[in-house]
Amino acid sequence: MNEIHPTALIEGDVTIGADNVIGPHVVITGPVEIGSGNWIGAGVVIGAPPEVRTWPHPTPGAPSVAGGVVIGDRNVIREYAQIHQGWKAKTVIGDEAFIMNQCYIAHDCSLGSGVTMASSVLLAGHVQLDDGVNLGLGTTVHQFRTIGRGSMVGMSSVVTRDLPPYAKAFGSPATVRGANVIGMERSGVDGGLVARISALYDGTETDPSGIADDRIREQITAWMEGGARA
Template sequence: MNSIHSSAQLIGEVSLGEGNMIGPLVVIIGPVTIGDGNWIGTGTVIGAPPEVGSWEHPMDAARLDTGNGILIGNGNVIREYVQIHQGWRETTRVGNNVFVMNQSYIAHDCVIEDGVTLASSVLLAGHVRIGAGANLGLGSSVHQRCYVGERTMVGMGSVVTRSLPPFSKAYGNPARVHGANAVGMERAGIPEGTIAVAVAMYDRPYEKSLQSLAGLPGVGAAVESWRQRSATGA
């Protein structure tokens, strides 16, 4: 069973799993698929058309369901007045156990991996990818097609204009890497030896030192993923 407030509106092709709470004044416009156990707060809009100038915006209020879809997983908390837009080229995706705080914006074609935290008023431009377990501070923003790597911590108010490597701490305008996110790595159960290498590595320019983490326990796959996606802008 799902709990859907009487003032919420589900328009078009909207598929819900079980145990979801859809709060007051929520608007969900398909095509949207939502899994199980999600909490969606007041005034959230999921499924508005992609904000692309060339997109043919529907002029018929009865046919608002347009776009390449949104897929939301399980156990997510999406707080008040969040906006998640339809995919343009691909599907906009939110994974599992993601915490999106109030008034955040997830643009078309974004991919939010499992366990991510977006603090209040985080802004993600189109085609952004946020790696698993990353944490973006209040009011930070990410330029289109950037990839924020796994377990990266982005400081509040930062402006991310280039991809950030996994397990790093970054802040500023433009955001720059300022060491390793050792706390996040510890919480993820990454071995102490690997954490020590990361701390030492991020004391140097990471572009020249990222190979130091390749293949190490707990981080090798994330490093390779970041290399591939940051290189292609995917």
């Protein structure tokens, strides 16, 4: 069963799994797919139209032609967070995210599993957060940016370009200040890879070609070639 507060408003093409808790004054407008075991706090808005100037905003009760929202399992979405419909593609939330109060997830964003977004984090359109990304209080991410797996971004940072996996970054604009060693160790990353990534980020090593994981290697290479140390 789902526990849905009587003041919640759910309309349109919405599918909901089992064991979800949907709090007071939540508004869900389809097309939306929600998995199981999610906790959705008071005043959360899921499925509002994409904030695109040329988008034909629908009248109340009219069917939506937006790209949709897909939310996985066991996520916590706290009070007054907003997750908008996709525009070019679906807006996707993976599993076991912790999305704190008043966060904003714009159209076409894609969040992997285990993502943490502290209060008032803002994601512009088409942002991709890989698994295990942790964004500090008030972080802002520019549209079309990707933040690699396991990276931690400090509070009030402004992310204007892609960040590689397992980085620690902060500032405006956010820059890589080292490796997220604790995050890597907690997630079971091999010690050799921890040392290799740490050396690449502190500048004592300059060749990522030996990293076996294709995505990690490619993202670090792109970051290095983009002159991100500047």
